[in-house]
Amino acid sequence: MAQRALAIAPGGPAFAAAGLVLLLTLGTLAAVVLRAEWSGGLAAADWAAIRFTVLQALLSAGISVVLAIPVARALARRSFRGRSFLITLLGAPFILPVIVAVLGLLAVFGRGGVLNSAFTWVGLPPVSIFGLQGVVLAHVFFNLPLAIRFILQGWLSIPSERFRLAATLNAPVGRLLEWPMLRAVVPSTFLVIFLICLTSFAVALTLGGGPRATTVELAIYQALRFDFDLGRAALLAVVQFGLCIGAAALVWRLTGRDPVGSGMDRVVQRWDGGHPSADYAWIAATAAFLLIPILMIAVRGVPGLADMPQSIWAATFRSVVVASVSALLCVAMALALSMRGGMVMSVIGVLPLAASSLVVGTGAFLILFPVMQPSGAALPVTMLVNASFALPFALRALGPAVDQVTADYGRLGASLGVTGWRWVRLVVLPRVRKPLGFAAGLAAALSMGDLGVIALFAGQSEETLPLAMYRLMGAYRMETAASAALLLVALSFLMFWLCDTWGRKDADA
Amino acid sequence: MKSITYLPCVAGLAFAASGAVADTPVLQVYTYDSFTSEWGPGPAIEAAFEETCACDLQFVGAGDGAALLARLQLEGPRTDADVVLGLDTNLTAAARETGLFAPHGVEADLDLPIAWDDPDFLPFDWGYFAFVADAAVPAASSLRELAASDLSIVIQDPRSSTPGLGLLMWVKTAYGDEAPEIWEALADNIVTVTPGWTEAYGLFLEGEADAVLSYTTSPAYHLIAEDDASKVAWPFDEGHYMQVEVAGKVAGTDQPALADQFLAFMVTDAFQSVIPTTNWMYPAVVPSDGLPDGFDTLITPETALLLPAEEAAEVRDGALEEWRNALSQ
Numbered sequence: 001m002a003q004r005a006l007a008i009a010p011g012g013p014a015f016a017a018a019g020l021v022l023l024l025t026l027g028t029l030a031a032v033v034l035r036a037e038w039s040g041g042l043a044a045a046d047w048a049a050i051r052f053t054v055l056q057a058l059l060s061a062g063i064s065v066v067l068a069i070p071v072a073r074a075l076a077r078r079s080f081r082g083r084s085f086l087i088t089l090l091g092a093p094f095i096l097p098v099i100v101a102v103l104g105l106l107a108v109f110g111r112g113g114v115l116n117s118a119f120t121w122v123g124l125p126p127v128s129i130f131g132l133q134g135v136v137l138a139h140v141f142f143n144l145p146l147a148i149r150f151i152l153q154g155w156l157s158i159p160s161e162r163f164r165l166a167a168t169l170n171a172p173v174g175r176l177l178e179w180p181m182l183r184a185v186v187p188s189t190f191l192v193i194f195l196i197c198l199t200s201f202a203v204a205l206t207l208g209g210g211p212r213a214t215t216v217e218l219a220i221y222q223a224l225r226f227d228f229d230l231g232r233a234a235l236l237a238v239v240q241f242g243l244c245i246g247a248a249a250l251v252w253r254l255t256g257r258d259p260v261g262s263g264m265d266r267v268v269q270r271w272d273g274g275h276p277s278a279d280y281a282w283i284a285a286t287a288a289f290l291l292i293p294i295l296m297i298a299v300r301g302v303p304g305l306a307d308m309p310q311s312i313w314a315a316t317f318r319s320v321v322v323a324s325v326s327a328l329l330c331v332a333m334a335l336a337l338s339m340r341g342g343m344v345m346s347v348i349g350v351l352p353l354a355a356s357s358l359v360v361g362t363g364a365f366l367i368l369f370p371v372m373q374p375s376g377a378a379l380p381v382t383m384l385v386n387a388s389f390a391l392p393f394a395l396r397a398l399g400p401a402v403d404q405v406t407a408d409y410g411r412l413g414a415s416l417g418v419t420g421w422r423w424v425r426l427v428v429l430p431r432v433r434k435p436l437g438f439a440a441g442l443a444a445a446l447s448m449g450d451l452g453v454i455a456l457f458a459g460q461s462e463e464t465l466p467l468a469m470y471r472l473m474g475a476y477r478m479e480t481a482a483s484a485a486l487l488l489v490a491l492s493f494l495m496f497w498l499c500d501t502w503g504r505k506d507a508d509a
Numbered sequence: 510m511k512s513i514t515y516l517p518c519v520a521g522l523a524f525a526a527s528g529a530v531a532d533t534p535v536l537q538v539y540t541y542d543s544f545t546s547e548w549g550p551g552p553a554i555e556a557a558f559e560e561t562c563a564c565d566l567q568f569v570g571a572g573d574g575a576a577l578l579a580r581l582q583l584e585g586p587r588t589d590a591d592v593v594l595g596l597d598t599n600l601t602a603a604a605r606e607t608g609l610f611a612p613h614g615v616e617a618d619l620d621l622p623i624a625w626d627d628p629d630f631l632p633f634d635w636g637y638f639a640f641v642a643d644a645a646v647p648a649a650s651s652l653r654e655l656a657a658s659d660l661s662i663v664i665q666d667p668r669s670s671t672p673g674l675g676l677l678m679w680v681k682t683a684y685g686d687e688a689p690e691i692w693e694a695l696a697d698n699i700v701t702v703t704p705g706w707t708e709a710y711g712l713f714l715e716g717e718a719d720a721v722l723s724y725t726t727s728p729a730y731h732l733i734a735e736d737d738a739s740k741v742a743w744p745f746d747e748g749h750y751m752q753v754e755v756a757g758k759v760a761g762t763d764q765p766a767l768a769d770q771f772l773a774f775m776v777t778d779a780f781q782s783v784i785p786t787t788n789w790m791y792p793a794v795v796p797s798d799g800l801p802d803g804f805d806t807l808i809t810p811e812t813a814l815l816l817p818a819e820e821a822a823e824v825r826d827g828a829l830e831e832w833r834n835a836l837s838q
Contacts, residue, residue, distance in 0.1 A: 035583075045833060048837070099707075099708065099711075102708075103711065103715065106712070106715050106717060107715070110715060110716070110717050111661075111700075111716060111717050111718075112715070112716035112717070128700075130700055130701040201704075202704060202708075205666065205669070205702070205703065205704045206701065206703050206704065206708050206712075207701065208701065208702070209699075209700070209701045209702070210696070210699060210701065210702045210836040210837070211666075211702065211832070211833045211836045211837050212836070212837050218666075218668070218669070218704075221668075221669055221704075222668040222669060224579060225572075225575045225576055225579050225669060226575055226668055226669070226674075228578070228579055228582045228603070309547065311547055362583065365583055366583060369583070369584055369587075370587070373589065375569065470707065471542055471543065471546045472548075473707045473710075473711055474542065474543045474546075474706070474707045475543055475546055475548040475549065476710070476727075476730045476731075476734070476789070477548065478710075478711060478714055
């Protein structure tokens with residue numbers, strides 16, 4: 001990390017952002033704790049849930065990262081028509097709402113899915129998607145795109161001059177250039193995915209196959225909803241934070257320093273490495289795994305598009321507004337935090353990943369209820385929560401770029417007296433445009449598909465698109481719900497694509 | 510300067526608006542989401558009640574039945590709710606314990622297959638839990654036969670969904686001490702356990718399982734709304750556990766008269782005739798026009814099973830432990 005930046009980066013916004021994150025994560029937890037009546041510690045079933053949660057998160061994160069390395073390398077060193085669009089498209093699963101993704105996966109891997117039909121056709125026994133394998137499969141489906149994206153960014157940040165130099169000197173590219181980059185990028189990627197899977201709720205429960213597959217988040221849900229045991233819910237939430245901080249500390253110790261200089265997003269001309277066909281095979285297999293389920297969602301959604309109820313459009317409008325505001329808020333917070341930098345800000349930056357959205361929602365409700373009707377605050381609260389939940393990803397994307405700018409121009413800026421907002425506007429923003437666009441797109445898309453906190457607050461008039469879709473399914477209207485899902489996926493993707501494209505425009509300059 | 514000139518006007522308007530609202534009393538009814546959705550009974554019932562009450566009836570949706578009670582507990586005595594509608598008998602004991610409810614005081618001639626004498630909670634609809642399947646699939650005729658068969662089923666988690674809890678009670682009521690054996694035998698039939706009804710029914714329609722835990726009335730939806738007669742509910746020899754959905758009056762309501770009026774309205778035709786084809790349950794009082802066409806095709810179980818609220822609360826934790834142990838092996 002670059003030396004902490006002089007007096008040019010304003011501290012106020014960073015503290016405001018950090019305060020907001022702390023309020024939404026630890027503050028809401030405190031609100032729940034204050035209301036709790038303590039009834040005893042964790043039961044045996046809770047420990048079983050903790051073990052299963054950690055196991056599936058380790059497997060999911062490990063597999064995602066291991067698969068992402070060859071795919072990212074293939075994408076980094078091959079150039080073909082539509083490469084850039086494919087990279088964007090491969091990001092799509094990450095922004096899918098859970099229930100939509102699960103239905104898409106079932107259409108491929110389920111009992112009557114494409115895969116099992118093919119197996120039956122060639123005489124193989126069918127495979128079941130339910131159980132630990134299903135949970136891990138779904139988590140890899142969700143998170144492989146993120147892993148590919150982060151690791152690809154690492155590859156592209158190795159300047160092409162170094163590859164040229166290595167080729168001239170006949171030096172081993174893998175050991176000198178790629179290995180140090182991977183050591184810097186892989187642990188934090190693993191950590192982010194591990195934490196995402198740690199708080200998984202609906203995937204584990206729907207595909208888990210039974211109470212064996214109980215996650216901590218489900219135990220929290222049960223404690224909040226069925227037992228109204230706020231104390232146990234809070235205790236489990238503390239366990240989740242503990243796991244998060246433990247994992248983060250471990251990973252930071254293992255992470256190597258990123259030794260490389262600034263690079264440009266170009267396909268690097270390479271003189272080393274395997275046959276192109278192996279790379280293309282990786283790319284094709286990944287595209288099939290990630291895109292066929294989405295294709296199935298699209299196919300199923302088309303028939304009902306014509307008779308979508310009016311209320312869907314209102315919900316869609318609300319979702320787009322919420323997503324846009326939370327994306328803006330998210331990148332503003334990420335920018336403020338990453339310019340401030342430092343260990344504390346990094347910890348705050350990953351904290352939302354470990355937060356249970358059920359506890360956050362409940363805590364926010366408890367904080368708001370004495371002062372106002374919570375449904376009135378449903379959309380603002382959703383914007384804030386969604387912005388903070390996307391913050392870890394935004395920080396992961398923006399942090400290194402901001403560090404780089406500070407390292408390259410910090411002293412110059414300080415000596416010229418370019419500080420505060422002028423420093424941000426004139427120096428930082430133009431240079432971090434690419435990760436900024438990516439982060440904004442990610443935040444917008446994640447917010448579009450989120451069904452966490454809103455469900456606790458929203459009445460009919462605050463309904464967002466995912467909630468409307470879920471309510472359609474609850475009213476037996478599966479076909480219309482499939483169309484709403486298609487609309488949701490298309491819009492999420494469009495928002496991501498718009499932001500990402502804005503960021504990449506003139507990125508070479 | 511302009512803004513200053515306009516300010517008194519704006520303030521006056523706001524004042525007038527709040528005055529107009531204050532003239533019409535507001536009745537807040539907390540209920541579950543699907544009740545208030547535009548396909549649920551909410552809109553029609555709101556219109557019908559507002560014709561008679563000179564009030565503003567506001568439904569506040571809060572997740573499912575369990576979430577509804579949790580919401581009320583979160584809010585405590587300060588709650589704005591006047592009436593809570595949508596709890597079931599597995600939740601009423603816990604609801605009573607909160608001390609937030611007052612007796613409903615309504616005398617009604619209910620058409621329930623069981624006797625009803627709860628002074629605090631008044632039923633508005635009910636149904637039988639049942640496994641729903643395609644007509645082409647060979648039906649099981651009892652829980653035990655289902656457990657012994659190769660049929661695959663999707664069920665809901667009793668820790669997060671009311672139908673899931675219903676099945677737990679069904680097995681416990683029908684089999685008592687033998688319940689763990691039934692669950693162990695069912696384990697290999699269960700494809701997966703979902704968080705709620707929605708996911709389970711979605712998986713079933715996707716063809717992931719032969720049958721899904723739902724209601725005897727589910728085939729009526731497919732028949733009436735989709736003209737699809739291919740779905741059936743399997744009648745079981747042990748009898749079927751019931752879900753009775755109830756409403757209660759919040760003791761601290763600031764609109765006691767309106768709340769009483771609403772509860773009385775709840776068991777009249779204007780409310781009850783909306784229920785069958787919006788909530789897809791049986792009305793607590795059959796309207797004078799009878800049930801809609803299509804409901805006559807549904808199975809009527811010979812035995813209705815239902816534990817009294819207090820007993821249901823007592824056996825729940827033990828039954829849950831048996832369920833978890835049997836399915837965790």
